[in-house]
Amino acid sequence: MVRRRFAAAGALVAAAALVLSGCANQSGSGPAQTSAAPAPAQPNNAVLPAGDGQGKCAPGTSIAYVGTLAGQNAALGQAIANATELAVNQHNQANAGCKVTLVKADSGGTPDTAVGPTQAVINNQAVLGIVGLPFSGESKAVGPALNAAGLVNITPSATNPGLTKNGWTNFFRGLGNDAVQGPAAAKWMQGKFNPQKICVIKDDSDYGIGLATAVSQALGPQVASCQGDVKTNQKEFSATVGQVQQAAPQAIFYAGYYTEAAPLIQQLRDAGVQTPFVAPDGVKDEQFVVNAAGSANGSFLTCPCVPQEGFTAFTQAYQQAYNTPPQTYSAEAYDATTILLQGIDKGANSRPALLNFVRSYNGQGLTKKFQWQPNGELTDTPVYVYRVDGDKIVTDSPISG
């Protein structure tokens, strides 16, 4: 009884939030809208793993999670594996006629270690589809084998733009890539800061260079006239700080990872540079906030990940099952799993059938609408801005496409 009332209240709140966020979206890219309730609620037409409960499939039908479980950056992989497992469990509970088995394969998170486990999954003929792989490097390494096997593969987190340029017909990306994030970040900064000049600082990784190029192009050569470089593992940034002081920009965009971003922003703030600091998903991590020790406060972080706190049913179920709130890309993984399960429920009983189902899929998920272009990129790729508030990363606003 109590629980039912709770659910009703939750639905009301969700509906209200939906209306609110709808309004916020419509009022466009006005610069001063940081305080509106930004996290989207669960869309009321979102397809959930349970489906309609009428699913029918052969016993033993499997899908797989392939990705890091204990290897490099394991926390990210676990957040994805957990969400996948949660979706499969919810599906099996609701569908008496279709019990799907989840196979988990630890890829180790690196290109060198991913090939063997992936091949084992390919050889397991019961597996009809894969959620993963989480990282771009390993995705690139196993892509040809998965493509040759015709095994459909939805990644919830790999964002390197090059992955969809290999001609693979089985690869689908469940979020916006880095070529989407860069222009979105540029557009948001233009609306927010009305800048004459922005310093674009990049590290020497492929990720940082690609993103900085995309941001600089979108800003134009006049605004992005101040360009800085740092090295991976560099810790002393006085020359970069001096460059920023000299340029006196309206904002700083840092294209790189949190390891360098934390000392960089601390040294900027120490030197009295209070310019707004904007950084991409590579910096969106607790480590950035902890290591910058207060200096990160007020920084903005862009990410093609959708805030999850509004998806109350999902976050509560996840919290209950794993005793921790969902992490970055959990909801994306939940959506990707749901799509595979939908296909199986609807009678896709072979790899080619499930591949075709995903290719022509068009439906609402928790995070976004899922419909893929022929190359495997989504048609609709929202990017969000997050903000460091004290020692927490909170949702700031969506970047309206």
Add this chain to the structure above:
Amino acid sequence: MFLDRFWANTINGLSYGSIYALVALGYTLVYGVLQLINFAHSEIFVIGVFGVYFTFLALGFQPGQTPNVPLAGIIANLVLAGAVGMILAGVAAVILERVAYRPLRKRNAPRLAFLITAIGASFVIQQVFRITRGSNPEGTIRLLPPEPLFRIFGAPVTNLQVIIILAALALFVVADTFVNRTRLGRGVRAVAQDPATATLMGVNRERVIMITFLLGGLLAGAAALFYLMTIPQGAVFNGGFLLGIKAFAAAVLGGIGNLRGALLGGLILGIAENYGQSLFGGDWRDVVAFVLLVGVLMFRPTGILGESLGKARV
């Protein structure tokens, strides 16, 4: 751009170069006595960094905002943490020598074996930190935030930079005096110059070697304190890698085996890096430093001041 930032770059370079110099002294001392490039010295430095960090933790400081402690308390805490870091790094250097190098020396191993052992020891220590502490930096603990004290030609000089430059110079003078003016130091120089004769004259070679490693470790521990004061995010398993290479380059630049050369090399390298980044952009920071090194070695193959630890030049 370059001229506007000239003094700021110089001061920042001097301050960071002082850290290079202190680490470079360790390379130079060991090379002078054993003709061994102790590649594990960068990990001795990292041990010092973690020693300082854990002392902060033990003293009750928590990662996060800079705590509000009176100045005298801050200084006392810093000195204590620095002392722990120095002792730990010094002891670690001696243990390293015992475990890794002495057995080889006993068997008259070729010089290459020492070099490979040094590289191996470096990896082992690094990976032990990675396995036990993870690959993320330790949470930031900062006792003393930098504040400008005065200006030189418009460039601010912070309290941290003043402390680091002065303390590094003082430590250098102590080390230099020790090697050049004390009885033990005379032993070090004697072994560096001619180990066989020194042994015949009653110098205990093994003890000299131990003292050399101890001194290098102590200086690296002090550098670790200054490093962590400048870069509070520095307590991480691979934090010594780049800095170690730079410090080794500084030692070669000044003339390896030469204490004053290590100091000069460290300061020059620190400044040159900043000039290089200012002139050519951040991508060229390391390139400039090493082009300078190669350029100097072409005209002075033994470094700016030459190899002189053993030359008994007082």
